[in-house]
Amino acid sequence: MNYFEELNKDYRFKEGFHTCINCGTCTAVCPAAEFYKYDPRKIVSIVQTKDNNAIEALLKSETIWYCGECMSCVTRCPRKNGPGLVIMALRDLSIRLGFFTESEKGRQIYPLTKALNGNILNYGYCVHPETFKYKDHPESGPVFEWVLNNKKQVYGRLGANYQGKGPGALRHISQEDLDELKAIYDVTGGTERLELVEKYSQAKAEQMGMSMEEYTEFTFSHCSPGHFNNED
Amino acid sequence: MIYQGKQKIWSDYQKETPADGWFYVRSCIRQSFFPASEKYFLAICRDLLGKDIYESEHHTTCGGIAYHCDTIPQETAMTIVARQFALMTEAGYKNLVTSCITSFGNYTEILETWREFPELEARIRENLWKATRREFEKPEYVAHASDLVYKFRNEIAERAKYRLVDVHTGKPLKIVEHIGCHYSKMFPHKGIGGAEYPCVLSGMVDSWGGEVIDYPERRHCCGFGFRQYMVKANRGYSVSNTHKKFESMEPYHPDAIITNCPGCPYFLDRWQYVISEQTGKTYGQNGFGIPVFTYEELAGLVLGYDSWDLGLQIHQVAVEPLLDKMGVQYDPANKYLGIDKEKLMKPALPSCLKCF
Numbered sequence: 001m002n003y004f005e006e007l008n009k010d011y012r013f014k015e016g017f018h019t020c021i022n023c024g025t026c027t028a029v030c031p032a033a034e035f036y037k038y039d040p041r042k043i044v045s046i047v048q049t050k051d052n053n054a055i056e057a058l059l060k061s062e063t064i065w066y067c068g069e070c071m072s073c074v075t076r077c078p079r080k081n082g083p084g085l086v087i088m089a090l091r092d093l094s095i096r097l098g099f100f101t102e103s104e105k106g107r108q109i110y111p112l113t114k115a116l117n118g119n120i121l122n123y124g125y126c127v128h129p130e131t132f133k134y135k136d137h138p139e140s141g142p143v144f145e146w147v148l149n150n151k152k153q154v155y156g157r158l159g160a161n162y163q164g165k166g167p168g169a170l171r172h173i174s175q176e177d178l179d180e181l182k183a184i185y186d187v188t189g190g191t192e193r194l195e196l197v198e199k200y201s202q203a204k205a206e207q208m209g210m211s212m213e214e215y216t217e218f219t220f221s222h223c224s225p226g227h228f229n230n231e232d
Numbered sequence: 233m234i235y236q237g238k239q240k241i242w243s244d245y246q247k248e249t250p251a252d253g254w255f256y257v258r259s260c261i262r263q264s265f266f267p268a269s270e271k272y273f274l275a276i277c278r279d280l281l282g283k284d285i286y287e288s289e290h291h292t293t294c295g296g297i298a299y300h301c302d303t304i305p306q307e308t309a310m311t312i313v314a315r316q317f318a319l320m321t322e323a324g325y326k327n328l329v330t331s332c333i334t335s336f337g338n339y340t341e342i343l344e345t346w347r348e349f350p351e352l353e354a355r356i357r358e359n360l361w362k363a364t365r366r367e368f369e370k371p372e373y374v375a376h377a378s379d380l381v382y383k384f385r386n387e388i389a390e391r392a393k394y395r396l397v398d399v400h401t402g403k404p405l406k407i408v409e410h411i412g413c414h415y416s417k418m419f420p421h422k423g424i425g426g427a428e429y430p431c432v433l434s435g436m437v438d439s440w441g442g443e444v445i446d447y448p449e450r451r452h453c454c455g456f457g458f459r460q461y462m463v464k465a466n467r468g469y470s471v472s473n474t475h476k477k478f479e480s481m482e483p484y485h486p487d488a489i490i491t492n493c494p495g496c497p498y499f500l501d502r503w504q505y506v507i508s509e510q511t512g513k514t515y516g517q518n519g520f521g522i523p524v525f526t527y528e529e530l531a532g533l534v535l536g537y538d539s540w541d542l543g544l545q546i547h548q549v550a551v552e553p554l555l556d557k558m559g560v561q562y563d564p565a566n567k568y569l570g571i572d573k574e575k576l577m578k579p580a581l582p583s584c585l586k587c588f
């Protein structure tokens with residue numbers, strides 16, 4: 001497979017990849033480069049070489065998963081490139097080819113896919129208090145633990161239509177509307193993507209000697225040394 | 233000539249936001265963490281200013297967080313958005329207003345991509361028809377809800393019960409404004425003031441009597457980073473970026489922060505708590521943090537709505553220091569009541585960050 005040609009089919013790549021002059025402005029302004037061993041200038045430069053082996057190495061690397069997709073680079077590039085958009089295309093290809101399981105940060109696609117799409121297909125929203133667990137989010141503070149312990153009372157007090165019918169914040173989304181979302185996933189490749197991530201992740205979990213439950217927890221929580229600029 | 237040139241450039245970054253007739257779509261994060269902000273946005277626009285803003289119970293997420301966590305294909309995200317457009321069309325509206333900045337960026341990106349690649353728009357129309365038997369018109373105008381509050385800022389100021397002024401000194405309160413990255417960094421001409429001089433929040437602060445403070449990392453991301461927060465193992469990225477911003481703004485002694493993205497106020501609030509737990513450092517006066525507000529909350533305070541009805545008790549950083557400076561009347565006994573004034577057990581206190 002010619003990876004550059006595959007990337008060039010992605011509309012984000014078409015929008016975000018023009019001639020890069022290697023000025024490094026994207027790296028200078030990048031919140032990820034500040035802390036991670038991440039250099040968007042180098043990534044775009046590698047892609048620009050069209051070197052198949054080098055691009056394959058990128059697709060299997062940690063580095064393409066460090067970007068936060070804030071798109072600060074898009075504003076600043078003097079040649080109207082979008083390194084963040086190039087990253088989105090690289091990640092998409094890495095997932096389609098199953099290369100994402102080759103890196104620790106890539107393997108995080110599994111818990112992300114399960115959680116976010118589970119929320120969309122069951123609650124109609126990407127994030128939802130029903131699945132937001134304090135043990136996974138201690139940073140949300142004691143005040144949010146209090147909210148989660150008193151959802152009905154607090155959300156009701158604050159004007160949400162919590163689990164109610166009709167419009168409003170945190171309302172119940174009808175099964176008919178959820179069915180439409182599922183049909184959209186089926187028609188557009190969303191369902192196929194979920195199955196693909198499941199298949200590659202199961203194979204990796206088996207290789208790592210973990211159950212899927214252990215794999216989910218490990219990929220969600222574990223951070224090996226070596227990702228940050230201040231580490232060897 | 234130069235002045236005309238600058239004037240022309242500036243005019244490219246102004247938006248003629250329609251005053252009325254909006255189809256409203258909610259935010260995954262704002263409705264979960266700041267539900268009262270969505271309530272009061274609608275209350276201010278509909279009840280106070282008499283605007284027509286419609287919400288369909290059938291709308292859903294735009295899929296933006298799942299998209300930017302790279303967990304759904306671009307066509308899936310686009311078709312979810314096309315369904316929102318179909319609901320808007322069916323309801324008879326032409327203008328769409330989003331509660332979320334990620335959504336605003338997502339809608340804008342999709343419409344711009346379709347403009348450049350019409351064949352993709354045609355495919356999404358087919359997808360939507362196959363999946364839902366729905367059809368849609370594209371919105372004539374997409375706004376973020378903060379664009380509307382900016383548009384109505386002077387009408388809000390005319391009705392103000394309180395101003396962003398320290399009642400003890402008579403001086404303007406010093407406010408940090410933080411714009412969500414996807415408001416105008418991707419498509420500067422879609423944001424009021426562009427990416428370089430966005431004035432959607434600073435305009436509100438000016439109108440309501442405050443003083444916007446400038447600081448080196450004013451335009452730095454809050455650190456959400458999608459997967460960098462959603463995955464527990466990556467949150468070092470998120471807190472490190474917030475830390476960088478607070479270290480940068482600290483010498484300017486801000487009284488409060490105003491934000492327009494739903495995620496930013498959560499992160500700027502909660503990471504202050506985490507930084508205090510990890511390092512013992514707090515950024516406000518006397519062991520408090522710097523209170524962080526959504527623009528709806530600050531508008532609500534200015535208009536004199538009850539602080540606890542606005543949801544300020546579900547911030548981790550105590551808001552009372554700012555309420556006291558503004559002279560806002562509030563009853564501490566009502567802070568932790570549930571629906572129908574049911575008395576609830578109070579939340580635990582952080583070990584370092586001062587709270588009431």
